[in-house]
Amino acid sequence: MTLNRRIFLGTGAATAASLAAAAVFAAGHGKPRVVVVGGGAGGATAARYIAKDSKGEIAVTLIEPTRQYYTCFFSNLYLGGFKEMDDLGHSYGSLATGGVNVVHDYAVGVDRDAKTVALASGGSVPYNKLILSPGIDFVDGAVEGWDLSAQNAMPHAYKGGSQTELLKAQLMAMPEGGTFAMVAPPNPYRCPPGPYERISMVAHYLKANNPTAKILVADPKEKFSKQSLFQEGWSNHYSGMIDWIGSDFGGGNVVVDPDAMTLSIDGEVTNVDVCNVIPAMKAGHIAELAGVTEGNWAPVNAADMSSKADADIYVLGDAAQQGDMPKSGYSANSQAKVCANAVRGALTGSKVFPAKFSNTCWSLIDTDDGVKVGATYEATPEKITKVDGFISATGESAELRKTTYEESEGWYAGITADMFGT
Known part of the structure; x- marks a missing residue:
């Protein structure tokens, strides 16, 4: 047996199929099969749209280990006290009743020759088209x-759920006048404004509950998304609390010690009470196992999000190397709709529309102080290319900033309904 395109983890991949996998075989008998791995903004949206628009002509299976999905987007608002954790949680019940066969299991391998996805519980699920939307993993070292x-001592909190709750608990337990530190990630990474909205929300919490505390940010980048907007907001709302150290001053030369709870920036060691380490990122591991990554990400064709390594595999969202779009929930949702249309067309002969993409990233700096950045995009032979864009301006009125924040709340309600059908 060759291993170049038949990639499995562990033992038991060839054992009898689990009940979940057996149900998949039965449900898809005689129909083209689409398997989606990952139930976030990309995967859930793609699964829902293919099932809905194909009207039963395609058997759609979603493989997702968690039964309750917590969005990473808007999780910073939980840290700031604007959201409860339950506000971020969503179930897959409506997808299941909408025609998607939801299998709560881990995908642990892909056999591209046999066109099957191996499950951790045993057995495999067949596909005609495979959509991978696994989000991110972290680069070792x-x-x-x-x-x-070390993630319990120094959480990353860059995947929604328990890590977010842990970081909030550590924030709340900080001693009076303590230090909250962040190690920011290098480009490219999930949600470019995310670390800086997080700093804003941490500052919001500390200003109200621990006003003599300090925030230290070690950043390997010279600049960051919405920098002028965030720094204006930090100056207006949290003067003297936040110390951002960019690459020019050693922000990329960082060593942490989780046991001693220290952070070294360019050789200068600081004792910290909380340290949020956000490492460099790469595509979720299943993309690597499928053999569709090149370096840290999975290159795709802009017109339909198909993998450049395999025309029957598609990669969405954070894991994809696609061009100009940021790695965001909005981007993944937008890409999923283009992909769903293309996959349905390939399997049923239905009309395929030209690919168009859009994205907006909102950030909350303080109460009712919302800002945004966004763009529209089109598919070119080389990549997804930015057509035009917009960004909030410094010095905007309080009324406009409040409207922007309210707009973001409407977007969250809309995108989660679009993902999960609720």
């Missing part, structure tokens, strides 16, 4: 002194 074994 990206931050000296940190690996996943």
Whole structure:
């Protein structure tokens, strides 16, 4: 048996199929099969739209280990006290009643020759088209002194759920006048404004509950998304609390010690009470196992999000190397609709519309102080290309900033309904 395109993890991949996998075979008998791995903004949207628009002509299976999905987008508002954790949680019940066969399991391998996805519980699920939307994993050794074994001491909180709750608990337990530190990630990474909205929300919480606390940010980048907007907001709302150290001053030369709870920036060691380490990122591991990555990401064709390594595999959202779009929930949702249309057309002969993409990223700096950046995009032979864009301006009125924040709340309600059909 060759292993170049038949990639499995562990033992038991060839054992009898689990009940979940057996149900998939039965449900898809005689129909073209689409398997979607990952139930976030890209995967859930793609699964829902293919099932809905094909009207039963395509058997759609979504493989997602969690039964309750917590969005990473808007999780910073939980840290700031604007959201409860339950506000971020969503179930897959409506997808299931809408014609998607939801299998709560881990995808642990892809056999591209046999066109099957291996499940952790045993057995495999067949596909005609496979959509991978696994989000992110972290690059080993990206931050000296940190690996996943240290994530309880120094959480990343860049995947929604328990890590977010842990970081909030550590924030609340900080001693009076303590230090909250962040190690920001290098480009490219999930949600470019995310770390800086997080700093804003942490500052909002500390201003109200621990006003003598300090925030230290070590950043390997010279500049960051919405920098002028965030720094204006920090100056207006949190003067003297936030110390951002960019690459010019050693922000990329970082060592952490989770046992001692220290952060070293360019050789200067600081004792910290909370350290949010956000390492360099890469495509979720299943994309690598499928053999569709090149370096840290999975290159795709802009017109339909198909993998450049395999025309029957598609990669969405954060994991995709696609061009100009940021790695955001809005981007993944937009890409999923283009992909769903293309996959349905390929399998049923239905009309395929030209690819068009859009994105907006909102950020909350303080109460009713919302800002945004966004753009529209088109598919070219080389990549997804930005057509035009917009960004909030410094010095905007309080009324406009409040309207922007309210707009973001409407978007969250809309995109989660679009993802999960609720």
